[in-house]
Amino acid sequence: MKLISWNVNGIRAAVNKGFKDFFVKENADIFCIQETKLQENQIDADMKKLTEYNYWNSAVKKGYSGTATFSKIKPILVTYGDDDEGRVITCEYENFYLVNCYTPNSKRELERLDFRMKWEDKIKEYLKELDKKKPVIYCGDLKNPSSNHHNAGFTDEERDKIDKLLKDGFVDTFRYKYPNKKDAYTWWSYMFHAREKNAGWRIDYFIVSDRIKDKIVDAKIHSEVLGSDHCPIELEIELS
Numbered sequence: 001m002k003l004i005s006w007n008v009n010g011i012r013a014a015v016n017k018g019f020k021d022f023f024v025k026e027n028a029d030i031f032c033i034q035e036t037k038l039q040e041n042q043i044d045a046d047m048k049k050l051t052e053y054n055y056w057n058s059a060v061k062k063g064y065s066g067t068a069t070f071s072k073i074k075p076i077l078v079t080y081g082d083d084d085e086g087r088v089i090t091c092e093y094e095n096f097y098l099v100n101c102y103t104p105n106s107k108r109e110l111e112r113l114d115f116r117m118k119w120e121d122k123i124k125e126y127l128k129e130l131d132k133k134k135p136v137i138y139c140g141d142l143k144n145p146s147s148n149h150h151n152a153g154f155t156d157e158e159r160d161k162i163d164k165l166l167k168d169g170f171v172d173t174f175r176y177k178y179p180n181k182k183d184a185y186t187w188w189s190y191m192f193h194a195r196e197k198n199a200g201w202r203i204d205y206f207i208v209s210d211r212i213k214d215k216i217v218d219a220k221i222h223s224e225v226l227g228s229d230h231c232p233i234e235l236e237i238e239l240s
Contacts, residue, residue: 001237004028005139007102007187007204007230010037011068015044017227023050028234029072034102034141036066036086057086067140069100088123090130095239096212097130101140120161124168131169135209137237138170141187141230143203165207173206173235174219184221187230198223206235215239 004026008014011033023031031051039058048054051070057080059065066086069078073093081088091098101123106113130136144162166172174184185200194200206219217236225231 001030001239002026002028003030003032003098003137003139003206003235003237004232005032005034005100005204005206005235006232007034007141007228009035009228009230011047012038012042012044014227015047019227020046020050022225022227022232023070026232026234028070030091030098031070032089032098032100032139033068033070034066034100036068037063038066055089055091057081057089059086060084065102067100067102069098092134096135096137097133099127099130099136099138099140101138101142103141103143105143117161124161124165127165127170128168131209135212135239136170137209137235138207139205139233139235141203142205142207144205169210170207171210171213171216173208173213173216173237174202174221174233176213176216177219185223186221186233190229195229204230204233206233208235208237212237212239 008019036058039062040056043056051072053071053074054068055078056068057066067089069089069091071091075091075093077092079090087102087104089100104112104116104119106116127136127138142162183198184202185198186202186204188195188200215238217238220234222232222234
């Protein structure tokens with residue numbers, strides 16, 4: 001099974017930069033996107049035709065946040081996060097749960113850091129509860145780089161939360177497959193030619209329950225794909 005996750009930083013802009021071509025070419029079984037930045041009534045009809053099953057969670061605030069999950073496989077159940085920012089979609093399948101997430105940023109001056117910390121605690125407990133029933137695949141923009149410790153998205157507090165998740169029954173699929181890989185990033189600033197210099201951060205992840213880590217076939221970062229300040233990531237996993 002092939003899964004892809006991509007923070008598109010505005011799906012309408014991404015469509016104008018080749019999103020649909022990449023979507024069709026990769027032909028993933030499940031394709032998750034974050035930061036859609038649109039309301040339900042703004043979704044292009046052609047987007048809904050990309051897969052038979054697609055689910056959208058939009059923020060109340062226009063042009064902000066939002067997630068969507070495209071699936072060739074019909075989920076047993078689809079649920080949405082209880083926030084008003086459209087940040088989580090959970091699809092239950094026969095053998096696993098898929099949680100598509102766009103983690104909130106702490107913002108400049110860390111004005112939202114407390115909110116972020118509460119969010120992390122809540123999502124961790126949610127994932128652990130799901131994991132008691134079926135294995136979990138958790139993906140999206142999770143904002144957890146390893147340096148630049150005092151800026152939004154990069155603080156020790158934020159990194160500590162996901163580190164604790166990984167110590168509590170979950171596995172970072174890319175690091176599991178490539179423990180010694182360096183300079184593998186998924187996000188680059190639009191400033192200072194950061195992408196050309198490959199001065200970025202790895203803040204997009206596929207994380208899975210520890211007990212299915214031996215089912216991981218491969219984990220990829222499609223750094224060659226443009227269209228957003230993030231690039232797509234991929235997980236190939238065998239779940240019977």
